[in-house]
Structures are given as structure tokens and as C-alpha cells.
Amino acid sequence: MLRIAVPNKGSLSDAVTSMLTEAGYRQRRDSRELAITDPENEIEFFYLRPRDIAVYVGRGVLDLGITGRDLFLDADVNGDAEELMPLGIGKSTFRFAGPAGTFTDTEQLCGKRIATSYRVLVDHFLKEQGIDASTVRLDGAIETSIRLGVADAIADVVETGSTMRAAGLEPFGVPLMESEAVLIGRTGHHPAGLDVLQRRLTGVLVARRYVLLDYDIRKDLVEQASALTPGLESPTVSPLKDSEWVAVRSMVRKETTNQVMDSLYDLGARAILVTAINACRI
Ligand SMILES: Nc1ncnc2c1ncn2[C@@H]1O[C@H](COP(=O)(O)OP(=O)(O)OP(=O)(O)O)[C@@H](O)[C@H]1O
Ligand SMILES: O=P(O)(O)OC[C@H]1O[C@H](OP(=O)(O)OP(=O)(O)O)[C@H](O)[C@@H]1O
């Protein structure tokens, strides 16, 4: 049985649970459940603090885990765990910030105190950049630390940026990293069932990112139309009763759908239909 750790609460929890449900796995109904078994898929889910997940995987106690890339790196498991695939959810940027108008560059952090919940990540970055600053490890509400005099700057997760703005802070310098939820596994280990899990998760990602586009087009325009809708491999072209025309079916990135439809219409395509993809295996 495959044993996998998933976030029990926080920003990643609901998104990861939805993704696993879409991928056909049983998920807990009650947030007090600590673990559940999905016997049909031979997989066991353990609901753990996202910050701890890399530790369980790195020590080989659990086969796999889903956590934030930033949390994974901050757990500092010495290469015992590795990132297997990004999941496109829980996206954030990790940035330095200070009182508006104070800092413009990370070099100005020399000799300053930086508050963060991600001390390993920040210390590593400072060392790499040769910046001699000290870090203050706090659990949360990092933004308040400057006003209370515990730190001069902060390093924290930014999603929309509204928390920082509300605290009168401004991000500065290059971001330390871009994060999102990732599937992690023990380094060099390939447990039975991992391939199926990855195929299913990829299926969810593709179903979320693409739609199916159908349209009719005059046969002599099919090459030009295919250039607009190349699909993942190659569009399906089927004959119509009217031998001058063909029907084309192709997968298209969701966010480009309307532009592609406009271009197809201008080219002469008609009966352009968009259908959502519920599930797929690529
Ligand atoms: N708006 C956000 N706030 C915090 N973390 C976020 C946000 N958006 C995405 N994330 C990601 O979620 C993970 C942090 O989740 P975690 O559960 O540890 O903290 P949290 O969501 O702040 O919850 P809490 O502070 O209540 O424990 C990180 O990988 C982070 O990059
Ligand atoms: O850029 P935003 O969309 O505003 O989101 C980022 C903020 O959300 C998180 O705080 P959280 O609400 O988890 O509180 P915490 O500091 O107690 O963890 C994080 O630590 C940032 O403060």
C-alpha cells in the first residue's frame, strides 16, 4: 500500500484534497480524521502539518508527500527527499519586505534583523548572496514584527500582497523563490503505485488547463486551422457528409480559447464548440 502525506490544514489543504478527489482518490470527510485508507486504490493518506511532511518522507516513514516547495526546502532534509512534480496549486512568491520606502535592494539588509517563519530558506539565501544579516524565527503574523521593534525587515509568503500592503510594508529585491504545492518522494525511491498516481495527477492538471474545441472548416483551410489548434499531438480531422468540409477536434489551453475561436471564425470555421474535459490520461 502506498503511504502518502497530505496537508491537514492551512492554505494548501483544500486545494490538495480537491485535486486528489478529482484524481479518483477517497478523501476524509471529517477534518478530525488523521488518516484514511483507500483500499480500491491501495493507498493510505496521512493528514499532517505541511511543514512536517518533508520530514516524514525524508526519513522514509512515508513514501510520498504533498507540500509547498518553500516548506519542503525549509525543512532541510539534506537531500533525503526530492521534488517529483509541481501541482499548479497553492502558488506563492517568497519575498523580502520592509516599511514602504525603506529598502530597495537586498544588499541593504547587511547588519539588519529579518523576521521569518522560513529561517533555513532565508539563511541559505543570505549566505549564497554574501549578505551578513541576522534572522529572527517567528511562527506567524510576521508583518507585525517590524512595528514592534523585533526586526527591521521580513521575509514571507506573498500571494496577493494584500497582507503586506495592509501592514504598510513593501516587497523589495529579487524574490527568494517561487513556490507551489509539489509532490515529493524519498530520493531515488520509486514505490509501486507512484506511476499511476502521477498519471492521475497529470490528468487532473491537463483537464483543468485545457478544453476540447470542435469546429467545421473547408478542407482547403484545414492546414491553416490546424496551425491555430495544433493540440497536444495532432488535431483529429474527420470527414463530413459535405465532402468540401471537415470536422476538426483539438485540445486548446483554456485561457486562449476565445482568441483561438475568434481567429478560427475569421478564417472561415463554423459550428465552433467548446467542451470541458472532466478527466483524461495523456
Ligand atoms: N496566502 C497564503 N498564505 C500562506 N501560505 C500560502 C498562501 N498561498 C499559498 N501558500 C503556501 O502554503 C504553504 C503554507 O501553508 P501552511 O499551512 O504552513 O501555512 P498557512 O496557510 O499560513 O496556515 P497557518 O498559518 O494557518 O498555519 C506554503 O507552501 C505557502 O507557499
Ligand atoms: O499575499 P497575501 O494574499 O496577503 O497572503 C500572504 C499572507 O498570508 C499568510 O499569513 P496567514 O494568513 O497564514 O497568517 P499567519 O501569518 O499567522 O500565518 C502569509 O504568512 C502572509 O502573511
Ligand SMILES: [Mg+2]
Ligand atoms: Mg500562515
